[in-house]
Amino acid sequence: MAPPVLLDQLLHERTAALLQSATDYRRYAHHLSSRLHHLRKTLKVRRRIPAKAGKSASTTPADSAAASKYKTHVPSVTELSADKRFAGIFLLAAERAWAHAMETKVTMENNAAGAPERKRHILSRLAKARKHAAALESIVLNADSASNPFTDYEILQVVTYTALLAATGDIESRNYEKAVASFALAYTGLSGLVLALATADASDDDNDMADLYRDLISSTVEPALKFSAIQVDSSARSIAILALAHKYLPTSPVDKLVLRIAKDETKAKELLSGKSDAAEALSAIPTIQWRSHTAQLRDTVVAATILAAGAADEQLFSEVLLPSDDANKLSLREKAVRFDPALLAWQDAVDAVHEAITEVTNSSIEGAQQRVQELYIVSTYANYSLISRRIARDNVLVSQLRSALNKRHKKTSSSKLAVNKSVSAKVRATTGIYDTILQSVSQIIELPGVAADEALSNALSSLQKYYSSLRLAVAASGFSQASVDASTYWKKAVDEINCVDEMALNLDDVDNDNNARILFNVDVPGTRKSIMAGAATSQSFSETAKIVEETKLEAEQNRGSQPFVIDTLTSAAIWFDNRTGRTKFVDFERLVDLDNVASLTPVPSKPVFFDTAFNFIGYEDGIVQEATAAAPTKSGIEPEVTAPSQQDEKKTGWFWRR
Structure with a gap:
């Protein structure tokens, strides 16, 4: 036999329908009508039965038209006892009426024409849905325990679904006093259903169903409960949801049902009493102290998240940050993982403060400006704590990478100037983490109230230069030591570390403030010494x-x-010999060449040298003169002798007359 149609199946169908537009709601309503028709056909139930035997007793035509000859079949207790599927007739009809109301509401939001008529239609559909669900609720609650086929879990589903429909109708009609009571009942019922399903040995189906209940609580019930409570009493803005649900919870058997089905009795009593960590957090943390500012906590949710973050901090300091035997046994990777609970807790605190600021800013309560100022102090405190622990976690990660990088450098020979790919990858990862740390320090500087604190601003500025010098030093190690890039990065790192003010990093409250202790725990002298050496x-x-x-x-x-021996011996040449691994200042091997000086022989002279010299003496000119003087003249006329030009006088000799 198929299971009865209850709240769990309806939530599954709502989720599968992806209800967003009017078309989606219309399609969902048609689907419900089809299901209801098949269910009646399966159970052999007539949709309408005669109201009375014979004709109506109405005398006037109007009364005859208004009077119905048929009435809707209502399943009886006997039918429900025989087959629990008869409950689906009530709930499917109620869900269909709710779908018609939501379709009209979406249509009215998109088109305001005919708003009053559509509003009345919405309220009538919601009233009809509530009527169907209330009829089933009265049957299952008033039935004898012996003849009641429904379990406590199923009864709680029916009661919770009825409260949801009633709350929706009340908030649409702006009856906030009834709406807050109905939403408180729905919140308690849904939380009880989660406690019945969310156990350590729960199946996957139970966990999925618990997630659907949680989504319904967080997306619909909690915002509506908070809104309705604020409309009734503006002071409810700072009250936790659990306390509001307990405050406005009407008299109902839901508390007994929750105690029966809840697997965790402690959480069930906490739900019904309204006394949780969030409700008691204000008494534990009435104020927040950050530097010289004090803010009073008024929001229980913010106080609860800060209290939870403080508990996570205690565990973090005891396991990782404080020197102890257990902390020394942990590896760097395990220490980094231990930061996650504290980071998540402080992130929740930051989100809670942000939501509180948004609510107070958008509200019209008295003293809103003062409350916003107090919340900004709390916000700075929460963000400061979150970023400080994030920087501490990044320091653990970067120390792990730097230790691996140092081991890699030690394995590399000192004579090897090139950097391999493994070292380059580690350098890139390390510089990336240092970029994250520098970004986190910049976020602290931009927090409200930090700029007005001169001591803290100077300390953060020096801290920024400190991490910048470390980043430049790591980046320099990514190049070969003899390269120009490495020298440039090392020079910038030295300039940055010399600008760090050690006195500014020693704040007055560094010993009492955990945030300052983990944020400004830096070794400036040791870092300066290592950077200078590098x-x-x-x-x-x-x-x-x-x-x-x-x-x-x-x-x-x-x-x-070959250079002269004397030049080789007096030169200041210095170079590194890769074969011997030593530095040479002079080349003593050239001294061997001095032994060859005694065996040098002069170059033999050749006759051409003498010919050249003889030509330069003017031998040819003499021959020409003698030949001219001795030559006879045939005509008796002396030959004309031309005087040599000035250029020929300059270019004399055998080389120039070739």
């Missing part, structure tokens, strides 16, 4: 590499010719 090493390698390059360039230019 910069000196890089400069030494850079100068050596520069001299080597100059020597190579000179050797390339003088290729094919």
